Amino acid sequence: xxxxxxVVPTPLSPMADYLSSSLINVxxxxxxxxxxxxxxxxxxxxxxxxxxxxxxxxxxILVMDKKGNKGWKQVxxxxxxxxxxxxxxxxxxxxxxxECLDEYMSKIAMEQLPLDKPLWEMHIxxxxxxxxxxxxxxxxxxxxGDGYSFMTTLLSCVQNxxxxxxxxxxxxxxxxxxxxxxxxxxxxxxxxxxxxKSAFDFGWSLLKDSLIPDDQTPIRSGxxxxxxRPMSVTDVSLSLGNIKEVKDKLKVSVNDVLVGVxxxxxxxxxxxxxxxxxxxxxxxxxxxxTRKIRAYKSAEMMDHTNSEAPWGNRFHFxxxxxxxxxxxxxxxxxxxxxxxxxxxxxxxxxxxxxLTGVLLRLLNKIRGPQAATNYVYKILNNTSLSISHMVGxxxxxALANHPIKGLYFMTVGLSQSITVTITSYMGxxxxxxxxxxxxxxEYQLKSCFETSLEMILKAAKNVAKTRL
Numbered sequence: 039x040x041x042x043x044x045v046v047p048t049p050l051s052p053m054a055d056y057l058s059s060s061l062i063n064v065x066x067x068x069x070x071x072x073x074x075x076x077x078x079x080x081x082x083x084x085x086x087x088x089x090x091x092x093x094x095x096x097x098x099i100l101v102m103d104k105k106g107n108k109g110w111k112q113v114x115x116x117x118x119x120x121x122x123x124x125x126x127x128x129x130x131x132x133x134x135x136x137e138c139l140d141e142y143m144s145k146i147a148m149e150q151l152p153l154d155k156p157l158w159e160m161h162i163x164x165x166x167x168x169x170x171x172x173x174x175x176x177x178x179x180x181x182x183g184d185g186y187s188f189m190t191t192l193l194s195c196v197q198n199x200x201x202x203x204x205x206x207x208x209x210x211x212x213x214x215x216x217x218x219x220x221x222x223x224x225x226x227x228x229x230x231x232x233x234x235k236s237a238f239d240f241g242w243s244l245l246k247d248s249l250i251p252d253d254q255t256p257i258r259s260g261x262x263x264x265x266x267r268p269m270s271v272t273d274v275s276l277s278l279g280n281i282k283e284v285k286d287k288l289k290v291s292v293n294d295v296l297v298g299v300x301x302x303x304x305x306x307x308x309x310x311x312x313x314x315x316x317x318x319x320x321x322x323x324x325x326x327x328t329r330k331i332r333a334y335k336s337a338e339m340m341d342h343t344n345s346e347a348p349w350g351n352r353f354h355f356x357x358x359x360x361x362x363x364x365x366x367x368x369x370x371x372x373x374x375x376x377x378x379x380x381x382x383x384x385x386x387x388x389x390x391x392x393l394t395g396v397l398l399r400l401l402n403k404i405r406g407p408q409a410a411t412n413y414v415y416k417i418l419n420n421t422s423l424s425i426s427h428m429v430g431x432x433x434x435x436a437l438a439n440h441p442i443k444g445l446y447f448m449t450v451g452l453s454q455s456i457t458v459t460i461t462s463y464m465g466x467x468x469x470x471x472x473x474x475x476x477x478x479x480e481y482q483l484k485s486c487f488e489t490s491l492e493m494i495l496k497a498a499k500n501v502a503k504t505r506l
Contacts, residue, residue: 423456431463
């Protein structure tokens with residue numbers, strides 16, 4: 039920790055405390071691909087005038103008092119110290135710049151941020167790649183906030199690319215939430231069946247977290263320090279329209295389809311690496327936003343004391359078992375989507391997720407933050423992967439007058455061998471894969487995901503033909 043204070047100025051939230059420890063140290067990389075060459079002289083005014091005013095967290099350092107309590111202390115910020123611009127001494131073809139960008143992202147993913155400065159950086163990769171004329175990379179410590187907070191930050195910093203005078207439209211609750219994807223049960227379940235399922239799910243989660251880790255497989259190395267090992271990042275772009283076709287035909291949610299595609303792709307990868315591993319026990323953690331509403335609010339509204347969408351880390355982990363690969367679901371890949379729908383709906387409408395939050399709060403209060411941090415570490419380390427989904431702008435945006443062609447994010451530092459992130463932007467989805475370097479072949483995994491998508495789209499079209 040940076041320094042000791044007599045009294046911590048602004049205490050950290052419990053989840054921010056857990057994510058900034060010696061066991062778990064988590065960052066978020068936000069990647070924005072520019073359509074035009076980047077003019078780095080515009081970065082400093084952007085950070086000073088748009089970024090820093092959004093939250094005092096961006097101008098605060100992490101401190102600790104003599105009792106070990108962490109908190110935020112506001113300081114003067116020299117934004118120049120937070121802007122990093124890599125340089126190369128010679129010109130290269132696009133493919134080599136692609137490799138340089140991948141290597142650079144892997145490098146900064148592993149680097150720790152200096153604790154004597156606010157916990158964020160802006161990296162500007164000014165060289166052209168296959169995807170963009172230049173790339174902005176924001177590195178932010180997860181203690182600053184969660185994906186919802188960071189997406190609100192982005193929406194507050196960008197302009198409408200077609201007409202800067204027109205305000206950016208924040209994604210509405212209608213586009214984010216449907217009847218089948220509600221975060222938390224609104225009413226306490228009244229039936230004995232629901233109470234029994236909640237008790238079973240909570241008990242199963244406790245066992246997974248404490249005593250029964252997932253099997254070691256081609257996607258789970260089991261290394262205790264995996265969160266601090268080098269990570270490789272790759273991504274896939276796909277049409278939201280194609281996903282919605284499957285969603286409409288199966289009467290499920292977009293998230294259900296995406297999780298089904300991810301599960302099938304991972305099972306294809308595991309089977310290719312080791313056929314027996316496709317029968318192994320594997321569990322995914324799906325991250326849930328626990329705010330009262332899921333629609334984005336302005337930064338000013340988030341800072342309001344009684345806001346329905348407050349700033350910070352407001353999420354829980356939902357355990358979702360990954361279906362095993364069998365002849366039946368290989369022949370009918372839509373089973374993966376239907377199974378994802380069934381399990382996610384059950385977990386969403388169960389009390390297991392909020393009960394886990396209660397357990398963490400009790401651990402924190404009775405045994406202290408370290409005990410709660412140890413439990414969160416076990417939640418992550420005993421499962422195989424994490425999946426998180428962020429809804430991005432629906433219209434084309436510009437950052438400091440640079441039209442943004444594509445964007446995605448990646449979470450780094452989780453104690454798992456694979457992390458999957460999903461970001462929507464302008465009718466497209468970017469699925470990112472962060473994998474333990476040297477253990478998982480990110481290119482083969484990407485290929486298996488693309489095969490999985492083709493299989494599910496084809497199967498959905500066949501369903502439509504059968505119904506006709």
